[in-house]
Amino acid sequence: MSDILMAYGYSTIVSSTRLGNEIIGLIQECLTNDNEQLQAIAVVGISKLMLSKMLRDKYVLKELVSLYFDNDTASNLVLRQCLSYFLPVFCHSSFENQTLMQEIFLPTLIELLKKYKNVDKNDNAVPPLQIAQQLVDWTDPFKVVKLEQTEETIDYGSHAELAISVIKELFSETDKNIRKLLCQILNKFRIDESAGVVRFKKLTFLVGNLKSKRPLMDSVARNALNKFENALLSYFDDAPDALDDNELEQLKEIVEFVEHLEELPSRALRSRASIL
Numbered sequence: 001m002s003d004i005l006m007a008y009g010y011s012t013i014v015s016s017t018r019l020g021n022e023i024i025g026l027i028q029e030c031l032t033n034d035n036e037q038l039q040a041i042a043v044v045g046i047s048k049l050m051l052s053k054m055l056r057d058k059y060v061l062k063e064l065v066s067l068y069f070d071n072d073t074a075s076n077l078v079l080r081q082c083l084s085y086f087l088p089v090f091c092h093s094s095f096e097n098q099t100l101m102q103e104i105f106l107p108t109l110i111e112l113l114k115k116y117k118n119v120d121k122n123d124n125a126v127p128p129l130q131i132a133q134q135l136v137d138w139t140d141p142f143k144v145v146k147l148e149q150t151e152e153t154i155d156y157g158s159h160a161e162l163a164i165s166v167i168k169e170l171f172s173e174t175d176k177n178i179r180k181l182l183c184q185i186l187n188k189f190r191i192d193e194s195a196g197v198v199r200f201k202k203l204t205f206l207v208g209n210l211k212s213k214r215p216l217m218d219s220v221a222r223n224a225l226n227k228f229e230n231a232l233l234s235y236f237d238d239a240p241d242a243l244d245d246n247e248l249e250q251l252k253e254i255v256e257f258v259e260h261l262e263e264l265p266s267r268a269l270r271s272r273a274s275i276l
Helices: 002-008 010-015 020-031 036-051 058-069 077-092 095-116 128-138 158-172 176-186 197-213 219-233 245-250 252-263 266-275
Strands: none
Touching: 020 036, 020 058, 036 058, 036 077, 058 077, 058 095, 077 095, 077 128, 095 128, 095 158, 095 176, 128 176, 158 176, 158 197, 158 252, 176 219, 197 219, 197 245, 197 252, 245 252
């Protein structure tokens, strides 16, 4: 099927058949099939489609990432070899591709961390920190190869956006091990002046409120968060200036996020965290 889609174009096939809307569903079913050979063939075909930009679907990409780290696919060498090539090439060959990985970064990481809790540690499962570091690497905008023939604009401050999403997750996450790892990976992001002053102020605002409203009990997590905060503050000569009206408008969503959490009772926060 993937060869047909490659030959005639994914959009052409989808638009010319009444079953076009079911193609993605069929692809995803093949990815989760118990037959290792069929699963590997599906992964190879989908990888070709995504590298050629004929297929762009964040749910399919999320499934590929999950398969790569899934302990059950360790014996499927064709699948693992394909994904070990595809994932870094896909993410580092185009910032457009990388933004898709950035979209699934946090939900995929949380899902994999929760799955790891139920895995037998003697089965050579990939450690959580290694999973997180790999995802950080795939989303690193500084590793995107910028080709002269393309006019693609790369947002070199995009890791700051991921850091913002991670800190927001820390407000509601209750699992101490997940909280600790989320704090640790904050220091793995590549954040410099290209992130821009507004992003830096968003981060400092969130970190300050996290420390005062949802303090961390684990010393490793606290130290990691303090290290991250110190790195943020080093961007400013002394302390960040007060927000002007324009910056306040840009930070409106972040301020409302924190204010909304203050209105929620702790029981509601725990329930919300269990759903995420």
